[in-house]
Amino acid sequence: MKKCLRLRKRKNLYLRLVGSYIFFIFLVGLIFVGTLLELMHITDHFYDEVDYTSLTMEQLGAMQAQIDRIIAISFAMMVLSFLLLAVIFSIVMGRRIRREEREVEAARQKMLADISHDLKTPITVIQGYSKAIVDGMVSEEHMDKYLNTIYQKSNRLADLINEFYQYSRLEHPEFQLTMEPGDLSEYVREYVAGKYEELEVAGYELDVDIPEQPIYMPFDHVELCRVFENIITNTIRHNAPPTTIFVGMEFLREKHQVRIRLGDDGEGIPEEIREHIFEPFVVGDESRNSKHGTGLGLSVAKRVVTAHGGKIRLLPTTETSWSTMYEIILPMNRGNL
Template sequence: MKKERVKLTAAEKSELFAEGVITVVLLLLLNLSIVILIYLTILQNQNLVNGIYFLKKTITFAGGRHLWSWQNTFLIMMGIADLIVLYWRLIRRYHQMQLRHVISELHYIAQGHFDHTISFKVKTDLQKVIDSINSLVASTVNAINEEKAIERSKDELISNVSHDIRTPLTSIIGYLGLLKSGVADPKDQQKYLDIAYMKAEQMKSLAHDLLDYTTLKSTSTKLSLTSLHIFSMLEQVAAGFEFEAHEKGITFSIETRPKELTIQADPEKLVRVYNNLITNALKYGKGATQIKLIANLVNNNEVELRVENNGAPIPSSSLKKIFERFYRVEPSRNTETGGTGLGLSITKSIVELHHGTISCESGADWTSFIICLPLNPKNAKING
């Protein structure tokens, strides 16, 4: 937004005009007094008259011209001095008016209009004050917005947790109620027990994910770093999902370049990252036939880990939100696909705990989760 100069009100313009008039009158009176005093002094001192006449004869200008009228020269000098004093008085009063405008703007902001900025500019050091005020306003607005976002996040957290707990809990109470009342058909009792157990497992998973999420967000969380052979870890992770993947017609492929790639990482937490990403691919990668686990040494300090599947792509509108807690690509909080909506958020927290980054790319052929990790998080922490 282009800033304009301070716009004076009609009263301020009148005040500035009156300041000019009063200054001119005072200067005229002062000039008159000075002229009279000098004239009287010259008349009473013949030596001063002779000195002035001598100067007039000796001082010459271009073309041999002499200074014949000292009175005119003196009056011109006084006129220049008067103009300087007049300008100084007017510009001083104008700056005072600018300061009053700034103070007025501050009072307006202090009344609760914390998003209001001072839109005019000045050519004095007062501009630094205005810039500082505008910066303070901007930081205040950001703080307020962040506070609102935190409040919304808390409300969403309570709402989502309540929903995810209430749904399985209602089923558990309902089926256990049928068993307790004895009205359930004996043939269905085992089915009811199985359903109640499954719902209890969902609640346990939610509680476990919530604990992991809050723990990882804590600044006191520490990594248990050790030397980790990537290829061996990926083989073990893939073996754990072999049965589920086989049922869905999905095969695993593992690539590490170089084959003996080793990094410093927390094995338990990094395995959790792969478990979450592979689980996500198995549940939401509809139509997938292959999951690729890839690790590449990028340079002497960084490694790139990729988990890719050739299932249905993730909508572009969801890619930016996919790592938010409780966010699901599907609009409903359907428990049929399982999960709490915390898996990818936990994954991101673990990656960031290793001083790395994670992103997601999804196209018609492949959906890729890309993780960049330092070979040694301790070195990354020191450099950061």
């Protein structure tokens, strides 16, 4: 995962370096062309002012020597300008590279710290409870409770590892979607139907608005399901029953796009993290400490949607009556990736 993070950061840095070098070459070209034009202007003006018929050979030679000196001085000034520009460019780019490297290292350290934090809690519980059983400190009366806790924490540990794996897989440069044609309306409808019983048993309510008309388009049937699952799982994790979960879909005919919205009328998302909600490991303190959210689910969702050529955003509260509403825009003419 950290290797993929470094690759992505370095790729962005290299693109900025290439752009800076192109700009540098452009400036050099402007100076060169400007110097040539100025020399042509000076020499033309000089020759226009002179009456050659009245000049001796010595005077013509002196005049030519003066023109040569002007050209030499102009060329030297042009070279000095190039060198000065190169020095300034090297200093600026050196500072930028060092700053980028510090940012990459800081991001790597934060990612490692977050991963260690998320893995440490279930591992600590498993180790403590299993040691208590091995040491014979647990009575038969409490044995089932201890074993059940170990089982739950091991499942949580497996979920965490899976989330980290999915995130690192999407970050890999060779990752590609498996695009297959299908009816997106029916696909979303079947997904909601499959979640209905689970949500109903948990005490949540569903509000669904999916068009009856078929909407045929290519999409990755596995990864798009992961997007819906991550968003709804995030909703359940942060909101208690009887929160209503909304799933809506609309065909934007003029734009040849499909708009999917998933939201809820729960507690909402704190303002301090709304702007960064799709960045990896962005979660509220309560989530990380008590509900064990990794903050990777929405980051994975964004990467999948982006790979489809689409966009995902968290709607401002001024644009919706729901506490939280995610909007996904997918193009219908996206070919195989």
